[in-house]
Amino acid sequence: CAKTGSSMIFVDKGPCPQEIQEDIDAQKAKDGWDEIPEIPNAEQAKRLREEFFDALDKTRIRTELLKKQHGLCVYCMTRVENNSDSAVIEHLYPLSKSKQRALQYANLFVSCRGGKDRDANGHRRVLCCDAKKEDSIINLDPLNKDMMDNIVYYSDGRIDIAESYGTRIIRNQLRQNLQNHLGLNGKILNDGSIVSDTETEIVKGRRDAYKEERDFIEELEQMGELTQERIDEEIENLLSQNPREDFVGVKLFVLSQTL
Numbered sequence: 001c002a003k004t005g006s007s008m009i010f011v012d013k014g015p016c017p018q019e020i021q022e023d024i025d026a027q028k029a030k031d032g033w034d035e036i037p038e039i040p041n042a043e044q045a046k047r048l049r050e051e052f053f054d055a056l057d058k059t060r061i062r063t064e065l066l067k068k069q070h071g072l073c074v075y076c077m078t079r080v081e082n083n084s085d086s087a088v089i090e091h092l093y094p095l096s097k098s099k100q101r102a103l104q105y106a107n108l109f110v111s112c113r114g115g116k117d118r119d120a121n122g123h124r125r126v127l128c129c130d131a132k133k134e135d136s137i138i139n140l141d142p143l144n145k146d147m148m149d150n151i152v153y154y155s156d157g158r159i160d161i162a163e164s165y166g167t168r169i170i171r172n173q174l175r176q177n178l179q180n181h182l183g184l185n186g187k188i189l190n191d192g193s194i195v196s197d198t199e200t201e202i203v204k205g206r207r208d209a210y211k212e213e214r215d216f217i218e219e220l221e222q223m224g225e226l227t228q229e230r231i232d233e234e235i236e237n238l239l240s241q242n243p244r245e246d247f248v249g250v251k252l253f254v255l256s257q258t259l
Contacts, residue, residue: 008159008249009077010148013068016105020061024103027052038099045096053102058089065089065110071243073112074142075129075182076202078246080112088113092142094135109142114183115199128198132183139170140177147174153250155214156194157207159184202247209247213254228259 016024027033032051036044059082066082073080073087080087090111095102114131141147150165161174178184186203187196197203216234220226235255238248245251 008148008151009069009072009074009142010145011068011074011109011142012145013065013106013143017064020057020064020105023057023060024105027055027103030055036099039097040099042096048099048102049095053095056103058084061089061105061108062087062110065108066243069110070241070248072246072248073129074109075111075133076114076184076198076200077249078112078200078202078205079243080110085117086113087111088130090130090133092138094137096135097137106143112200118199126183126187126196126198128183128186128200128202133181136181138177138181139173140182151249151253153206153210153253155207155210157185157197157203157205157210158192158194159206205247206250209250210254213251217254217258226259231255231258 030052032047036048040048062082066080066087071079074090087110090109091102092107092109093101101107111130112128114127114129115125116127116131118125147165150162152160152162154160159178161171161178163171165171165174179188183198184202186194186198188194194203217226220230235252238244238251238255241248
């Protein structure tokens with residue numbers, strides 16, 4: 001059975017940097033901020049985005065967030081670049097549903113574009129991450145280390161939550177988040193089989209990362225070098241990379257099941 005291991009992405013964000021907080025405070029001091037209610041309607045949410053959130057220095061925010069996320073999408077763990085063509089600043093709790101959280105540093109993360117801008121060539125696209133989530137409220141929390149440490153991976157590329165985590169209701173909620181809200185397993189049938197990867201091929205990416213790390217472990221075993229010290233060395237190597245490699249959480253999970 002699968003064991004728990006290192007995370008999808010745990011983000012050790014820390015306090016809001018002073019310059020970013022000053023920028024946020026300046027937006028909240030502008031005329032019109034107090035006119036928007038905490039739970040805005042569609043027109044108010046559009047104004048909240050265009051007049052206040054979009055006025056923030058997004059390059060500065062994206063740079064800081066990517067440092068905390070080690071250059072990876074907070075959801076799928078693919079590498080993203082520090083520009084708007086590669087990445088979006090994602091509201092974990094949707095901007096459209098909370099004025100205060102719309103400009104709250106703790107609520108902001110960097111996501112890949114999830115295949116939204118790719119040419120579908122006439123086929124229905126399977127989107128993921130921010131492009132799939134849109135305005136959904138999810139329980140999955142990248143700031144919760146215990147939750148992130150209970151993300152599990154399978155050799156076929158699927159991502160899941162450990163059976164030992166929380167209650168059945170909580171596990172079901174998180175599985176709904178992973179599959180239906182974030183699209184991280186692509187398109188699957190009722191029997192759990194994957195029938196279509198995402199536009200960004202993250203299922204294949206996780207499957208390949210899983211196999212690569214299993215091959216590495218088997219090679220160590222064949223050479224008689226499979227020791228806890230060698231596994232710890234590999235873990236440290238993966239964690240020390242900056243930016244970290246795509247799907248690093250998969251490799252860390254495979255290592256966590258060894259010895």
